[in-house]
Amino acid sequence: MTEGVVERSRPRERILETARDMFHKHGIKGVGVDAITEAAGTNKMTLYRHFESKDELIVECLRANAAKAGAMWDVFEAEFPGDKLAQLHAWVRKAAAMLNADGRGCDMANAAAELTEPDHPARLVIKELKEAQRERLVTLCRDAGIGQAELLADTLSLLFEGARVSVQTVGNEGPSMQFVRMAEGLIVSFRGTAAG
Amino acid sequence: MTEGVVERSRPRERILETARDMFHKHGIKGVGVDAITEAAGTNKMTLYRHFESKDELIVECLRANAAKAGAMWDVFEAEFPGDKLAQLHAWVRKAAAMLNADGRGCDMANAAAELTEPDHPARLVIKELKEAQRERLVTLCRDAGIGQAELLADTLSLLFEGARVSVQTVGNEGPSMQFVRMAEGLIVSFRGTAAG
DNA sequence: TCTGGAAGTTACAGACCGGTAACACCCTAG
DNA sequence: CTAGGGTGTTACCGGTCTGTAACTTCCAGA
Incomplete structure (x- = not known):
């Protein structure tokens, strides 16, 4: 009870x-x-x-979203313990799945589009959460042995972010259809130039 | 007078x-x-x-935006007559300039984020205008002699779209800083695999 | 000079918004 | 059993929103 x-x-x-x-x-x-x-x-x-206000509720929602999304990294680690490259590919598949989940883009990006006041409390946490997400992807790329880890992580980030807004504007049969092909090609390409 | x-x-x-x-x-x-x-x-x-309504005003604004943005293609042609590859590089530079222009993303993408009703009149014209923009970039890539023109155009589109939302969320010193490097690298890479 | 249409002005309707006050209720911990 | 905190209910405040009505002003063209 x-x-x-x-x-x-x-x-x-x-x-x-x-x-x-x-x-x-x-x-x-x-x-x-x-x-x-x-x-x-x-x-x-x-x-x-x-x-205490709708704004605070918005901020709490964004934090909850990020927390839920952040859990996927642990899932990757559980699925492919220690195999960072496999986890990177898992991220690509997960991202692609999100594209077909629904026609709405990233909640943080959408919030940033709506809340235009420069000092809105949500803008700070959006930036902070997005930067944390970037850090995790960079780390994953680095641990996967990618040479230019930051550049690959940023490229994948932009591709995914772009794919989400593309789905929101033209649907999931537009440019976003090629996301997996693009991402996998990039990983291969960056692994080729890896070196040590 | x-x-x-x-x-x-x-x-x-x-x-x-x-x-x-x-x-x-x-x-x-x-x-x-x-x-x-x-x-x-x-x-x-x-x-x-x-x-007749605010919605119609919104639609007219989106059309006017697209018309003004569409004028850049003529500028490229005037700057580099017949040299489609140079025009493609001009597009990259123009896109990068937009990233640093202001912290707001693409008006159509932002509108799509805000206007969630599936049958909102603006959603139709957003899709139609975005598809037209994609067509122009694909054509430019093809005329520039790129083998997989659609794939390059879509990749550049997603990168640019992603960079715009990235600027909106984390500012112009995040992943979007690498946009030119990414785009130029992709063009080189696709030209390498061009063939005939 | 006259006239007709475009533009400005004021007021309003009806709905919704975020946020608060005052009070009744219920359920659980003691 | 009782006290008290979390919850529900109703009503309300002041403001803003899209959209309209009725009327006046202005200006260009015949």
Whole structure:
């Protein structure tokens, strides 16, 4: 009895989960707090008891997204223990899978597009989380024995980021279809020039 | 006297120009029609006499953006008549310049992030305009003698698109700094495998 | 000079937004 | 049993949003 069903977890968790989903689907400015709380089966007062403002809720959603996405690195390590190159290829496959998951791009990128005020609290955490993601990919490339690890990681990052917005604008049968081919080709090419 | 100063052109032009600028800077949902008309030195009634809704204004702004961006292809042709490879390199330089122009990404991509309703009128023209842009780049690559023209064009597209969102999230000193190096390397690589 | 259409002005409708106040409820820890 | 904190409910505030109505002003062309 102490362990509640997920459907009936604490209000804070339900609000956070619901907000993440609705922000992702309809954009941040496209969703009001009333809609979130109603979908979460609670009310506005409870939301404002747990989050001091909508902006703080947005920030918490972004952090939760990053935390969930960050878990994939552990999955890669579990699937291919020690084999960093295999983990890099796993990242490519995972990225490709995300492209076909739904037509919405990266939540952080979308948030950055919507929240234009230069001092919006979300902008700081977006930058910080994106930089952390980059670090992980660079490290993976380096540990996989790639010579120019930073350059490969940045290239793969830009390709993936571009593919996500491409899916959002022209759908998943446009340039993003070639993502895996591009990424795999790049890895091969960078491994060729690896050296030591 | 018949030729009015740009500052005092017809209201429709002023509204369109002002809306393009404000949508770009603050996002679509971040700008109301009142703010647009005031900045354009006119009023809401005049806007609604020329555009039947804000959505139509949005669509017209996107078309105007694409038209202005499309003019660059003619500039390339004028700068390097007949030399398609030089024009491709000019595209790379132009793209890099856009990355440092301001911290805002592509207006169409940003609009697609904001306007999530699947049947929003803007989504159709975004897709159509993006596909036209892709066609032009593919044609340029093909005319430049690249063997796998579609693949190179798509790769460059994704890189550029990704670089624009990267600038928007982490600034122009992140992965997007390497854009020119990546693009030039790709062109060299694809020319090597050109063949006939 | 007269006229007609484009543009400006003011006010408003109806909806939604983020956020708060006051109060009733319920459930669990003591 | 009781006290108290978390939660639900209702109503509200001030502001902003898209879009419209009714009216006035202005200016160019006949």
